[in-house]
Amino acid sequence: MISHQASHQDISKHYKMPYTIQPGGYIDPTSSASSGPVEVDPSAPGSVMRYALGFETMANAIGGTWMVFFPQTFLSMLVNSSSDITPTAVTWTQVTGALVYALATPLILGIPNTRRGIESRAPTYYTLAAGEVGVVAVALYKAFVFGDDSGWSRNALLAASAVLAPTLAWRFYVLFGKPEWIGRYRETARKGQ
Structure with a gap:
């Protein structure tokens, strides 16, 4: 030893x-x-991904703020009538808003062109894609099986799916079609090897 x-x-x-x-x-x-220290590959600097992560971080901050501080307004777009906005629904909207803030953390950590930043981008996209698959599946199931009796309006459920589907498609496009957009690096200490 x-x-x-x-x-x-x-x-x-x-x-x-x-x-x-x-x-x-x-x-x-x-x-x-x-x-x-790392040297970023000039042919795959991760610029597209960094802009996407920045944009998504801002969107999460706006959405999370809306859900945490203005839950009744947020819920009013989703339900059939104001009587559906219960104290339980308000609390769960605020909790979900807090989770939206939390989901911004890996996005922020992926923005810098450092070893950690570059290495965290693909796992972040896989994790968020898995969540989006789940949300879209549940929203579509509720929309087509329960419709307006689900607690949300059928249109709100379909809109939630319509908003998340392009984001999910983007993630798959980057992960499987344009992985160079994620970025690449090599260790500075091993540059000559």
């Missing part, structure tokens, strides 16, 4: 490691050093 630690220390002297090696040779991915 001593020789194992010594070998990591010897390597660290010759190469600037992009992470912190802890006792036993374990890597600390949360250290500030783990997001060490």
Whole structure:
């Protein structure tokens, strides 16, 4: 074990490691050093993705604010009558708004062209796409099976699906059709290798 630690220390002297090696040779991915210097691939700088992440972050901030601070106004667009806006519905709208804020966090973390930023973009898109598939499926099911008796109007359920479907299509297009838009990098310390 001593020789194992010594070998990591010897390597660290010759190469600037992009992470912190802890006792036993374990890597600390949360250290500030783990997001060490990288060189962004000029042919895949991730610019399109960074703009998309910025736009979506702003949209989440606006939507989350509307849901948290003006839940009755938000709900009035979704329900058939104002009598459907119950205290429970208001509370769940505010909780959902808080979750919309939380979903902005991985979007924000993906904006910088750093190791962490670039590496977080695809998992963020996969995660959000999975959620959107679920929301669209539930909204369409409710719209076609229950219609206006679902608690939301049928038109609101279809509109929710119509709003999320292009976003979902965009995610799949980027992930499977234009992965270079996500961005690429190489470690600066290994540039010459």
